[in-house]
Amino acid sequence: MTPAARIAAAIGLLDGWLAGGAAEQLLTNWSRANRYAGSGDRAAIRDLVFDALRCRRSVEALGGGDTGRCMMIGLLRARGEDPQTLFTGEGYAPAPLTASEQGGGLPPADLPELVACDCPDGLAPDLRDSLGADFLSVMQALRLRAPVFLRINAARSTVAQVRAALAEEGIATRPHPLSPTALEVTEGARRVRGSQAFAKGLVEVQDAASQAVADIMPVPEGGKVLDYCAGGGGKTLALAARVGATYAAHDAAPARMRDLPARAARAGARVTCVQDPAAGAPYDLVICDVPCTGSGAWRRSPEAKWRTTPADLARLTQVQAGILDRAAPLVAPGGALGYATCSLIRAENGDQVAAFLARHDGWHLEAERRLTPLQGGDGFYAAVLRRRGGGC
Ligand SMILES: C[S@@+](CC[C@H](N)C(=O)[O-])C[C@H]1O[C@@H](n2cnc3c(N)ncnc32)[C@H](O)[C@@H]1O
Numbered sequence: 244m245t246p247a248a249r250i251a252a253a254i255g256l257l258d259g260w261l262a263g264g265a266a267e268q269l270l271t272n273w274s275r276a277n278r279y280a281g282s283g284d285r286a287a288i289r290d291l292v293f294d295a296l297r298c299r300r301s302v303e304a305l306g307g308g309d310t311g312r313c314m315m316i317g318l319l320r321a322r323g324e325d326p327q328t329l330f331t332g333e334g335y336a337p338a339p340l341t342a343s344e345q346g347g348g349l350p351p352a353d354l355p356e357l358v359a360c361d362c363p364d365g366l367a368p369d370l371r372d373s374l375g376a377d378f379l380s381v382m383q384a385l386r387l388r389a390p391v392f393l394r395i396n397a398a399r400s401t402v403a404q405v406r407a408a409l410a411e412e413g414i415a416t417r418p419h420p421l422s423p424t425a426l427e428v429t430e431g432a433r434r435v436r437g438s439q440a441f442a443k444g445l446v447e448v449q450d451a452a453s454q455a456v457a458d459i460m461p462v463p464e465g466g467k468v469l470d471y472c473a474g475g476g477g478k479t480l481a482l483a484a485r486v487g488a489t490y491a492a493h494d495a496a497p498a499r500m501r502d503l504p505a506r507a508a509r510a511g512a513r514v515t516c517v518q519d520p521a522a523g524a525p526y527d528l529v530i531c532d533v534p535c536t537g538s539g540a541w542r543r544s545p546e547a548k549w550r551t552t553p554a555d556l557a558r559l560t561q562v563q564a565g566i567l568d569r570a571a572p573l574v575a576p577g578g579a580l581g582y583a584t585c586s587l588i589r590a591e592n593g594d595q596v597a598a599f600l601a602r603h604d605g606w607h608l609e610a611e612r613r614l615t616p617l618q619g620g621d622g623f624y625a626a627v628l629r630r631r632g633g634g635c
Pocket residue numbers: 471472473474475476477478479493494495496499532533534535562566
């Protein structure tokens with residue numbers, strides 16, 4: 244496909260997204276319907292769609308409207324490219340720019356602040372309040388593609404061995420300061436899932452900040468650990484690489500854990516999926532990686548940036564409080580309750596923990612970590628709450 248034909252495909256996909264579709268599903272359907280497109284075309288079209296979604300407000304403003312076509316015009320202008328070189332109407336290229344399109348759109352210097360940093364109006368007050376002086380720089384960071392990070396499986400290998408194995412398969416990496424297990428892929432990211440290192444369970448794809456969250460969770464030697472909101476098992480597997488404890492995984496939607504047994508087997512980790520977590524209580528550590536706005540991960544999931552409303556935030560904070568209240572009794576005296584979100588919003592983070600401590604006697608905050616994309620990984624919040632020991 245020519246670059247212009249890829250733009251035309253991205254326009255159609257963005258129109259589908261604006262009509263309410265989900266980007267991944269639209270891309271899958273597009274690939275099925277356009278079998279002639281190679282993997283390079285599919286990857287390039289995906290990048291165009293996600294680049295536009297990350298910067299939706301600004302590219303719409305630069306392109307002069309809220310259509311897929313305007314978004315692509317705006318994206319090219321944002322990159323300093325002249326859309327007319329690709330909008331030629333020749334072959335599979337999009338039709339030439341109309342006179343109003345040529346003169347439409349705001350100049351970059353005239354974009355209002357929230358438009359220029361691609362912040363949604365509804366959540367802007369919470370984000371501004373939560374991020375303080377970092378607000379604009381974090382919002383700018385969320386406009387960029389996220390790096391690809393790997394977690395080395397410390398139960399099976401060392402950083403040096405894994406880097407060497409990956410390098411032999413054309414995948415270049417460098418360690419990342421957010422976690423001793425984190426590698427940032429600098430070359431060959433698309434080869435990771437097909438690599439021997441991946442097949443042998445030496446690495447998993449996991450954001451570096453997500454690994455840092457697992458790092459602060461206290462796993463006692465020989466202890467019992469429950470991941471109360473396991474989902475696909477990213478945190479469970481990061482914890483289970485610390486051998487010597489037993490691990491149980493639970494999720495209110497068990498189907499979300501469907502890949503966990505295979506991932507655990509690949510990593511050589513022993514994890515039991517449980518329907519009724521109370522049956523195995525008490526646990527030395529219960530981790531609650533709760534559903535949240537995902538605002539810290541908007542680089543990877545930009546759709547959520549535009550579709551999450553203040554009403555969703557209010558609903559999610561209720562859900563988070565409920566999960567903490569149900570998980571707390573499962574913790575043994577002297578044990579720990581881990582709380583984590585990939586949110587930048589205080590109402591979901593420190594405020595949630597403070598409210599828990601106000602509702603429950605016999606707990607204290609032992610550790611807390613706040614991360615934003617300015618540290619390189621996604622935005623995350625993690626807290627460790629310690630339950631008073633039975634003898635106290
Ligand atoms: C942020 S995701 C978990 C991600 C996962 N820990 C990981 O690292 O891959 C939150 C999960 O919480 C689950 N969940 C939502 N409400 C829940 C509840 N009341 N109890 C337990 N799990 C719940 C969701 O189904 C979802 O899989």
